[in-house]
Amino acid sequence: MFNFFKKKREKASDKKEDVLSEEQLTKIDQMIEEKRKEIAKAEKTVTNTEQAKLYEELGLLYAQKNDDEAIPTLEKSLELKLSMGDGYKKLMSLYNEKRKEAARNGDDAGIDKYMNKMDEMRSVAKKLTISGDK
Template sequence: MFGFFKKKESKAVVSEEEPLTEEQKLVLQQQITEKQAQLAEADLAMEVQAKLHEELGLIYAELNDEQAITELEKSLELKLTMGDGYKKLMSLYNQKRAEAARNGDDAGIEKYMNKMDDMRQIAKKLMISREN
């Protein structure tokens, strides 16, 4: 009658992102080169470095490049934020955890669960600092 006891249908969520064209990949590679050149400049403030690493990480993520995680982690090492880089890194960790689960890789599952826990601690730390 009300559907309380009905079995919920599971809906598979399938990402149907269009693959990048060669032209789009070329533009992203050019952006990477520009960001890396900016990072090579001397005397950049830590906040600027963090932002550049975040931008690099997001570009690498668009390219499905493993370097995305490295760049996003560098960004958070330099400056803790909960911006787009934080969200993307959490998503990438979750993808890696799911991949490890599919492969039966218990060590990989634990590694990425711990990394996700670390991310939650960052969020908690930032929320506490905002309250004060």
């Protein structure tokens, strides 16, 4: 009736990562290229806030295709303007994935690196919460 002692079955969809089709990858690549051009064009003409938004959008596109460029791009976004938007959440998630990967590989330095990065992100959240900016 209650199934307290039965192991929770994992759904097949929980185990495997979403695999993008060639068409989806091509579309994301096109969007990345457009966003890069937009950033290059806007670099000297827009505010840091607008640049941060562009970098966040680019970083989220990289993250969709599991590209390693996602982390530095999202970090650049937060460097320009601290926020707790989708980029912040994705970056925290990526740091956590990297930490887990380091733990699986027995990489203590990697674990420390990403734990420190996650701590920095928490301090950003704390700072933004206290100041009222989100």
